[in-house]
Amino acid sequence: MTNNILFFIILFPIIIGIANYFIGKKISKIRDIIAILCSIIVFLLTVIVLIINPIECKILSFSFKADGFRSIYAVICSFMWMCAMLFSKEYMQHYDVKDRYYMFNLMTLGATLGVFYSTDLWTTFMFFEMMSIASFVLIVHDGKKENISAATTYLVITIISGMVLLMGLFLIQSEVNSTDFETIKEYCSTNISSRIYAAGVLMLFGFGAKAGMFPLHIWLPKAHAVAPAPVSSLLSGILTKTGVYGIIIVTTCIFSSVKSFAIILLIFAIITMLLGAILAIFSVNLKRTLACSSMSQIGFILTGLAMLIFLNGENSLAYEGSFLHMVNHSLIKLSLFTIAGVIFMNLHQLNLNDIRGYGRKKYLLMICFAIGCLSIMGIPMFNGYISKTLIHEAIVEYCMTLSSTSLILFKIVEYLFLFAGGLTIAYMIKLFVCIFIEKNSNEKLQEKYDKQIKYMSKLTTFVVIITTIVLPLIGILPNVFAKYLIMNGQEFFHIDCHLHFIEYFSFANLKGALISICIGLIVYFAFIRLVLLRKKENEVKEYVDIWPKALDLQESFYKPMVFSFKNKDELNIFSQVILFIFRVLSQLLDAIIYFFKRYVFRQYKYQFNPYPFSFNLGLAIDKRKNDGEAKYAYKLLNKQIIIKNVVDTLNSTFSFDFLMACIGLVCILILMIV
Numbered sequence: 001m002t003n004n005i006l007f008f009i010i011l012f013p014i015i016i017g018i019a020n021y022f023i024g025k026k027i028s029k030i031r032d033i034i035a036i037l038c039s040i041i042v043f044l045l046t047v048i049v050l051i052i053n054p055i056e057c058k059i060l061s062f063s064f065k066a067d068g069f070r071s072i073y074a075v076i077c078s079f080m081w082m083c084a085m086l087f088s089k090e091y092m093q094h095y096d097v098k099d100r101y102y103m104f105n106l107m108t109l110g111a112t113l114g115v116f117y118s119t120d121l122w123t124t125f126m127f128f129e130m131m132s133i134a135s136f137v138l139i140v141h142d143g144k145k146e147n148i149s150a151a152t153t154y155l156v157i158t159i160i161s162g163m164v165l166l167m168g169l170f171l172i173q174s175e176v177n178s179t180d181f182e183t184i185k186e187y188c189s190t191n192i193s194s195r196i197y198a199a200g201v202l203m204l205f206g207f208g209a210k211a212g213m214f215p216l217h218i219w220l221p222k223a224h225a226v227a228p229a230p231v232s233s234l235l236s237g238i239l240t241k242t243g244v245y246g247i248i249i250v251t252t253c254i255f256s257s258v259k260s261f262a263i264i265l266l267i268f269a270i271i272t273m274l275l276g277a278i279l280a281i282f283s284v285n286l287k288r289t290l291a292c293s294s295m296s297q298i299g300f301i302l303t304g305l306a307m308l309i310f311l312n313g314e315n316s317l318a319y320e321g322s323f324l325h326m327v328n329h330s331l332i333k334l335s336l337f338t339i340a341g342v343i344f345m346n347l348h349q350l351n352l353n354d355i356r357g358y359g360r361k362k363y364l365l366m367i368c369f370a371i372g373c374l375s376i377m378g379i380p381m382f383n384g385y386i387s388k389t390l391i392h393e394a395i396v397e398y399c400m401t402l403s404s405t406s407l408i409l410f411k412i413v414e415y416l417f418l419f420a421g422g423l424t425i426a427y428m429i430k431l432f433v434c435i436f437i438e439k440n441s442n443e444k445l446q447e448k449y450d451k452q453i454k455y456m457s458k459l460t461t462f463v464v465i466i467t468t469i470v471l472p473l474i475g476i477l478p479n480v481f482a483k484y485l486i487m488n489g490q491e492f493f494h495i496d497c498h499l500h501f502i503e504y505f506s507f508a509n510l511k512g513a514l515i516s517i518c519i520g521l522i523v524y525f526a527f528i529r530l531v532l533l534r535k536k537e538n539e540v541k542e543y544v545d546i547w548p549k550a551l552d553l554q555e556s557f558y559k560p561m562v563f564s565f566k567n568k569d570e571l572n573i574f575s576q577v578i579l580f581i582f583r584v585l586s587q588l589l590d591a592i593i594y595f596f597k598r599y600v601f602r603q604y605k606y607q608f609n610p611y612p613f614s615f616n617l618g619l620a621i622d623k624r625k626n627d628g629e630a631k632y633a634y635k636l637l638n639k640q641i642i643i644k645n646v647v648d649t650l651n652s653t654f655s656f657d658f659l660m661a662c663i664g665l666v667c668i669l670i671l672m673i674v
Contacts, residue, residue: 006057006064009045009074010114010127013038017106024099032089035102039085042109043078050075056119062126063180064117068488069323073116073245076327077238080334081109084230087338087463090456091230091345101141101228108134108234115242121169121179121203124249128165128242132158132210135239138231139223150222157209157219165206165246171199185253185494192258200254200261204247211243212295213302214272221279224291225350229341232287236294236337237330244301244326251305252494262309269306270416273299277423281430281528282547286340286350289427290333293376296420297329303417304391308493310398316499317397321390323489324482328375328383328474335467336372339365342464343435346455352431352543357440358449364461366436368468373428375471377520378421378513383474385513386482386504392417392512393502418512422519429524430532434543441540478504 016038024031049055050071057064066074085105092098111134114127136158140151173179175195176187188196209216220240224232247265255261276296283289304322308315340350342365349355359365371382378388395414399407440446456464474481486499502509533541 004057004059005045005049006055006066006117007059007062009042009049010064010110010117012045012110013042013106013113014110017103017110020106021099021103024102028098031099031102035106036082036085036089038106039078039082039109042113043075043082046071046074046078046113057117062114062123063119064114064123065119066117067491069492070117072327072485072488073241074113076330077112077116078109080234080237080330081105083334083338083463083467084234087341087460088228088230090460091228091341095141095228097141100137104134104137105231108138108239112238112242115245119181121172121181121184121249124246125162125165125169128210128246129158129162131239131242132162135231135235139227139235141228141231142226144226146222147226150219150226154219154223157216161206161209161216164202168199168202168206171195171202175199181249181253185256188254189256192255196254197258197261200250201264203250203254204265207243207246207250208268209243211240211247211302212272212276212298213243213247213268214275214295214299217272217276217295220295221283221288221291224294225285225288229287229337229344232291232341233334233337236291236333240294240298241326241330244298244305247302247305248322248493251308252492255309256494257309257312259309262306265302265309266306266413269299269302270413271299272296273303273420274416274423275299277420277427279547280427281423281523282532282545283427284352284543284545286343286352286355286431286435287337288350289431290336290340293424293427294329294333296424297325297376299420300388300391300417301325301329303413304394307391307394307398311394314397315394316495317390317502318394319490319493319495320482320486320499321387321392321394323493324390324474324485325384325387327485328387328471331467331470332372332376332384335368335464335471336376338464338467339369339372342456342460346452352434353441356434356438356543357446359436360439360446361450362436362452362455365455365464368464369436370432371468371471373432375475377425377428378516380505380510380513381472381475383471385475386478388421389504389509389512390502393509418515419519421513421516422523425517425520426523426528429520430528430543441542 016034020031020034020038023034049066053066053068053071055066088101088105092101095101108131111127111131115124115131118124118127136151136155139154140147169179172184175193176184178184178187205216209219212220220235224235227235251265273296276292276294276299280289280292280296283292301322304318304325307318308322311318343355343358344350347355347358359369375382375384378384392414395410395417399410399414402410440449490499532543532546534544535541
């Protein structure tokens with residue numbers, strides 16, 4: 001039972017979610033309680049597993065393991081789900097189809113735990129796709145036009161990335177003859193062939209899409225902004241981390257010492273980090289700003305993973321920073337999106353001009369949001385500072401090993417890192433000042449906001465407090481909490497070098513944070529206050545979104561990549577043409593193989609009997625005929641050989657056929673974005 005507890009933890013919320021759907025049709029109150037109890041039980045079970053790990057479990061074709069990193073993230077995942085489920089009781093009160101919401105919410109929990117406990121690519125892929133499809137239903141929950149649009153984009157990106165990921169998995173399987181992480185690590189430590197390199201890049205694409213990495217980030221700001229707030233906190237805090245989990249596998253198991261891949265990853269990381277922060281600066285929607293912030297923070301984590309490869313052998317700081325920032329970002333976004341949910345729950349508005357001044361006299365909400373802001377800003381004494389400092393120190397450490405041109409390039413990387421940190425400070429100040437300091441332009445509306453005393457239930461108040469109180473602990477006591485996390489995660493990251501526990505509050509380390517703070521204050525006062533806060537006709541200043549629509553990748557890049565169709569008939573015709581072309585290509589290879597085997601590489605008459613059963617069966621028939629010839633013996637044997645040749649042909653071309661099917665499907669899915 002101990003070994004199968006992992007499979008039970010994964011399967012339990014899925015089964016309860018399905019059963020709860022039918023229970024909710026009869027008794028809605030029991031449905032809510034069952035969903036909450038299920039999330040609490042899963043949380044307690046993951047804590048127990050963390051205490052008694054390591055545990056391994058192999059069942060059916062799936063393989064799971066609970067070790068340091070996996071167990072820690074399973075606990076974080078289940079803790080966040082428990083908090084989101086508690087918050088959902090009040091938040092979802094006025095929503096329809098709550099039975100469906102709770103079912104797919106619990107199914108997503110089970111699938112996400114399956115990803116984090118997985119030990120081979122096949123298991124990761126299966127639960128990765130299950131999680132993606134289940135979470136799609138959560139995004140589309142409202143059924144409004146913007147929900148459907150965001151969910152469609154999410155689904156297209158998810159399926160395309162899943163197909164690409166599967167192609168990479170097949171390449172790995174064909175080369176290594178295994179999808180087990182440790183086996184892949186052992187094989188790739190001495191042999192990175194072109195096929196392995198291609199597989200790694202495909203897997204980076206697949207996992208990067210879920211993480212929200214540029215240029216596949218387009219689903220993230222749209223989905224977070226329209227999904228229910230409890231779902232947004234999970235999308236941002238946990239589901240993006242499943243993508244990061246996969247990128248960690250690619251980085252540490254395949255490309256642990258391949259600097260050319262590290263350069264690719266670093267380029268995408270920096271663009272993701274900067275673009276996410278810039279989008280957040282311009283955004284005037286609370287949840288969209290937090291979503292763009294998530295994209296930026298993923299860029300910080302990926303920067304740390306790139307440095308993990310550059311510092312091969314001395315990569316402790318990069319590992320510590322990447323791992324801790326994963327944990328910190330998950331917990332911070334749980335707090336911030338919960339508070340954003342409280343605001344939306346009361347106002348049903350997210351535009352900064354509409355919610356402006358709402359929190360002026362709501363001191364509990366103000367304090368909790370301030371803690372979340374200070375944490376993600378990377379202000380000393382808060383958890384974000386610890387992880388960002390470690391990543392920054394990893395960049396500095398690598399710079400010390402360089403000279404000339406390479407040094408200049410990585411100094412630029414360091415400055416961009418600090419600049420992105422400054423942008424984080426600027427947009428979080430913007431949010432805090434707008435909601436909790438400034439007054440609404442409508443005096444009567446502001447008076448109504450100030451008089452509102454009961455704005456959340458006791459249960460929601462508990463969730464807001466518990467999700468916030470954990471944030472300063474790592475920042476205040478890094479040598480206790482951060483040290484525990486770091487020491488338990490190093491095996492998963494394959495860190496063999498001595499761990500570094502730096503003086504976090506020395507001036508040398510505080511200097512980076514101070515530079516980012518100065519940049520943030522300059523951007524806020526010189527750009528946000530002067531450029532993004534403009535007077536309208538009534539002489540009242542309002543926040544404006546002046547981000548050029550031409551820079552929207554989905555509208556300006558992805559859609560123009562495909563043809564524009566005037567009606568559905570043209571789209572259907574084009575789809576059929578694509579399917580026909582790729583079907584012809586897949587059949588063409590089969591025909592070529594058959595031609596060469598039939599007319600060029602003619603096989604000699606068999607000199608041995610490879611199928612004795614068929615041959616002996618034919619001999620028995622010949623004896624009954626009494627004609628003295630082995631006519632049926634050789635006839636049946638020949639038929640058996642033909643069947644074997646057909647099977648071999650099918651096996652040899654299956655990968656190509658599947659590749660063609662995937663490409664055709666991807667083309668069709670891309671058209672859905674139009």
